[in-house]
Amino acid sequence: MHELLAALTQFLASYADVPECEVAHLAGLLKQRVLPKGEFLTKVGDRPTEFALVLDGMIRKFYVTQDGRQMTRGFAVRGELAGAYAALLTRSESRLNVQALEDSRLLVLEFAAFEGLYLRHPCWSTVGRRVAELLFVQREQRESDLLTLTPEQRYEKFRTEQPNIFQSVPQYQIASYLGITPVSLSRIRGRRRRAKLAP
Secondary structure, three states, X not given: OHHHXXXXXXXXXXXXXXXXXXXXXXXXXXXEEEEOOOOEEEOXXXXXXXXXXXXXXXXXXXXXXXXXXXXXXXXEEOOOEEOOHHHHHHOOOOOOEEEEOOOEEEEEEEHHHHHHHOOOOHHHHHHHHHHHHHHHHHHHHHHHHHHHOOHHHHHHHHHHHOXXXXXXXXXXXXXXXXXXXXXXXXXXXXXHHHOOOOO
């Protein structure tokens, strides 16, 4: 329980000043879950009712195109949220897969229970708003990167800003996240080796 409260307090502190009693109340609503490597928190077609805070491990969020290609939208690691947010908000079928890339420990919360917190204390409205703002900023930044940066610039940005993820995930997933083919990624890495840059 101490670890759970510490993780929650650290996460919430970046969004709002949440009283200890409210942190304790939230802790009582959470379920700890181990999501083994390859297992899904949400699959395409599900109507999700929950989202999660990652305690350990790594989660990938990805779409599948009509021809079967996997297109990585993003990753979630320790201290980050994972879930099919659009489907939760609209109470519709998910178009996103949310899958464990490695054995992962999660704190899982029913979305309806989180919405119920808004009536308990003003701090939860602040948390909800700031989480939404962060997701919006992240989405706009990703769109900007895809539209304005070259593939090599996107590669370098990902490598330097998320080194742990960069070193842990398969190359084809990195390529799909960067919006390029695995062949293009191999060419970028080859050019960097010849220029004696970090791979």
